[in-house]
Amino acid sequence: MHAFGRKLSHGACLTDENHVVLRDMLGTVRRVEAHSDITPEGATPRALTVILEGWACSYRDLPDGKRQITSILLPGDLAEPFGILPRFADRSLAALTPVTLALVCPDAIRTAACTYPGIEKALWWDLLVASAIERERVVSLGRRSASERLGHLFCELQLRLEMVGLADGPECDLPLTQSELADVLGLSSVHVNRSLQDLRSRGLVSLQNRRLTIRDLDRLREASFFDPAYLHTEGATR
Amino acid sequence: MHAFGRKLSHGACLTDENHVVLRDMLGTVRRVEAHSDITPEGATPRALTVILEGWACSYRDLPDGKRQITSILLPGDLAEPFGILPRFADRSLAALTPVTLALVCPDAIRTAACTYPGIEKALWWDLLVASAIERERVVSLGRRSASERLGHLFCELQLRLEMVGLADGPECDLPLTQSELADVLGLSSVHVNRSLQDLRSRGLVSLQNRRLTIRDLDRLREASFFDPAYLHTEGATR
DNA sequence: CGGTTGCTTGAGATCCATCAATAGGAGTGG
DNA sequence: CCACTCCTATTGATGGATCTCAAGCAACCG
Numbered sequence: 001m002h003a004f005g006r007k008l009s010h011g012a013c014l015t016d017e018n019h020v021v022l023r024d025m026l027g028t029v030r031r032v033e034a035h036s037d038i039t040p041e042g043a044t045p046r047a048l049t050v051i052l053e054g055w056a057c058s059y060r061d062l063p064d065g066k067r068q069i070t071s072i073l074l075p076g077d078l079a080e081p082f083g084i085l086p087r088f089a090d091r092s093l094a095a096l097t098p099v100t101l102a103l104v105c106p107d108a109i110r111t112a113a114c115t116y117p118g119i120e121k122a123l124w125w126d127l128l129v130a131s132a133i134e135r136e137r138v139v140s141l142g143r144r145s146a147s148e149r150l151g152h153l154f155c156e157l158q159l160r161l162e163m164v165g166l167a168d169g170p171e172c173d174l175p176l177t178q179s180e181l182a183d184v185l186g187l188s189s190v191h192v193n194r195s196l197q198d199l200r201s202r203g204l205v206s207l208q209n210r211r212l213t214i215r216d217l218d219r220l221r222e223a224s225f226f227d228p229a230y231l232h233t234e235g236a237t238r
Numbered sequence: 239m240h241a242f243g244r245k246l247s248h249g250a251c252l253t254d255e256n257h258v259v260l261r262d263m264l265g266t267v268r269r270v271e272a273h274s275d276i277t278p279e280g281a282t283p284r285a286l287t288v289i290l291e292g293w294a295c296s297y298r299d300l301p302d303g304k305r306q307i308t309s310i311l312l313p314g315d316l317a318e319p320f321g322i323l324p325r326f327a328d329r330s331l332a333a334l335t336p337v338t339l340a341l342v343c344p345d346a347i348r349t350a351a352c353t354y355p356g357i358e359k360a361l362w363w364d365l366l367v368a369s370a371i372e373r374e375r376v377v378s379l380g381r382r383s384a385s386e387r388l389g390h391l392f393c394e395l396q397l398r399l400e401m402v403g404l405a406d407g408p409e410c411d412l413p414l415t416q417s418e419l420a421d422v423l424g425l426s427s428v429h430v431n432r433s434l435q436d437l438r439s440r441g442l443v444s445l446q447n448r449r450l451t452i453r454d455l456d457r458l459r460e461a462s463f464f465d466p467a468y469l470h471t472e473g474a475t476r
Numbered sequence: 477c478g479g480t481t482g483c484t485t486g487a488g489a490t491c492c493a494t495c496a497a498t499a500g501g502a503g504t505g506g
Numbered sequence: 507c508c509a510c511t512c513c514t515a516t517t518g519a520t521g522g523a524t525c526t527c528a529a530g531c532a533a534c535c536g
Contacts, residue, residue, distance in 0.1 A: 068380040083362040090468045124321040141379035142306040142424030186380030230328045
C-alpha cells in the first residue's frame with residue numbers, strides 16, 4: 001500500500017474500495033532530486049502535492065538571507081489543505097532527499113470526499129493533525145529551549161514515521177543535516193550541534209549516519225514536554 | 239452585517255442569499271467575560287466557535303508555567319477548521335476582552351458549503367488565510383528579532399481588523415496587555431516593553447490606552463519584513 | 477485612601493549567535 | 507591507492523539578544 005492510504009487509515013476506517021479510490025486519485029507522479037525545489041514561492045499551483053516517498057519541506061527565505069522551514073513533509077503527507085488551491089504559493093517546497101510525489105487535482109479529491117464519507121473523514125482528520133503539528137511548532141519556537149525543541153522534534157518525527165510504517169521501533173531515518181534542523185528549529189547550526197550533544201550525553205538519543213535512535217523514549221518525551229496526544233493517534237511504541 | 243459574513247466576503251463573491259444562509263447558520267450565541275476561559279484544553283468540543291465581537295485567543299499552558307498563545311481570534315474568525323470536530327481540544331480558548339461568540343454545528347456549515355459554492359469557496363479561503371497566518375507566526379518566532387516580531391504583529395492585526403471594518407485607517411484597537419503580547423511573540427513582557435519603545439522611538443507606531451496608531455505604515459512594514467500578500471487580500475491602506 | 481494591575485527602568489545572568497578554525501568522510505580524478 | 511575537494515560535524519572564544527529579578531511609578535477602583 002502507498003503511504004498516503006496508510007496515513008489516512010489512521011483517521012477513519014477505510015474500506016478496500018476506499019483505498020482503491022485513493023490510489024486512483026493520484027495523478028502525475030514525479031521524481032525530484034534531493035535538495036532541489038519542487039514549487040518556488042509565488043508560483044501559481046496547479047494541483048495538490050502528495051509525498052509518496054522521501055522527505056520534503058516547505059520553507060520561507062527571508063530578505064536578510066535567513067531561512068525558516070515551516071513544515072517537514074513525510075511520505076503520505078499532503079503539502080497543503082485539500083479543499084482548494086491557493087491563488088499563489090506563499091511558501092516554497094523543496095526536496096530534502098530524493099522524493100517521489102504525486103499531483104492530485106482538487107476536484108478529484110473533493111469528488112472522492114463527497115462520495116465516500118470515510119475518505120472525507122480521513123482527509124479532515126489529516127488536516128487537523130497537520131494543523132496540530134504546526135501549532136505545536138509555534139509552542140516549541142516560542143517557549144521551549146533548544147534541547148527541548150530538538151528532543152520534541154525527534155519524538156514527533158519518530159511517531160509520524162511509525163504511523164506510515166517507516167520507523168523501526170525507536171529507530172528511524174533522519175536524513176536532515178544539522179543546518180537543516182537549525183532551519184526547522186529557529187536555531188543556528190552550531191547550537192543544534194551542542195543541543196544534540198546534550199541529548200546524547202544524557203543518554204536520550206543517538207544519531208549517526210542519518211539514522212536516529214531514541215535510547216529512552218519515556219525520558220526523552222518527558223524532557224521535551226512531548227505529549228503524543230496532539231497527533232490524534234494512540235501514541236504507539238511504549 | 240455581522241463580522242463573519244464580512245470576513246468571508248473577502249474570499250468569494252457572496253450573494254445576499256449567501257449572507258442570509260450564513261447568518262441563519264449561527265446557533266447559540268454566548269457572551270463571555272474578559273479574561274475567562276471559553277474552552278479548556280482536553281474538553282470534547284460540541285460545536286465550532288465563531289467570534290462575533292471582541293478579541294479571543296487560543297493558547298497552551300506548559301508544565302513549567304509558561305504560556306504560548308497560538309493564535310489571536312478577531313471578530314469574524316473561526317476558532318478551528320470548519321470541516322469536522324476534533325475528538326478533543328488540543329489547546330484552550332480564552333477571551334481577551336468581553337466576547338460575543340456563536341456556536342455552529344459542523345453539519346450545518348457543511349450543508350451550506352455543499353449547497354452554495356460561494357460559501358464553500360469562502361470557507362476554504364478562510365482556512366487558507368488562517369493557516370498562512372499561523373505559518374507566518376512560525377517564521378516570526380523562528381527567525382525574526384523581537385522588534386521585528388512586534389512590528390509584524392501590529393501590521394498583521396491592523397490589516398485583519400481592516401478586513402472586517404474595525405480599523406480606522408492606520409489606527410485600531412489593541413486591547414492586549416504587554417504580558418499577553420509577550421505570550422503571543424514568545425518573549426518576556428519586559429522585553430516587549432523595550433521593543434515597543436524601540437518602535438516608538440523610531441517614529442513607527444504609538445500605542446496608548448489600548449489604541450494602536452501606525453505612524454508610518456510603509457516603513458513599519460519594511461522594518462518588520464511584512465508582506466501583506468500572505469493574507470490573500472489587496473493589502474489595503476496604502 | 478489602600479490595593480491591584482499594568483507599565484517602566486536598571487542590573488546582572490543566561491542562552492544562543494557569530495566567527496573562526498579543525499577534523500572527518502564521501503566522492504573524484506589521476 | 508593517493509591527492510584533492512567539498513560538505514558536514516565539531517570545538518573554542520567572544521559578543522549580543524533576551525531573560526530574570528527587583529524596584530518604582532501611574533492609573534484605576536472599590
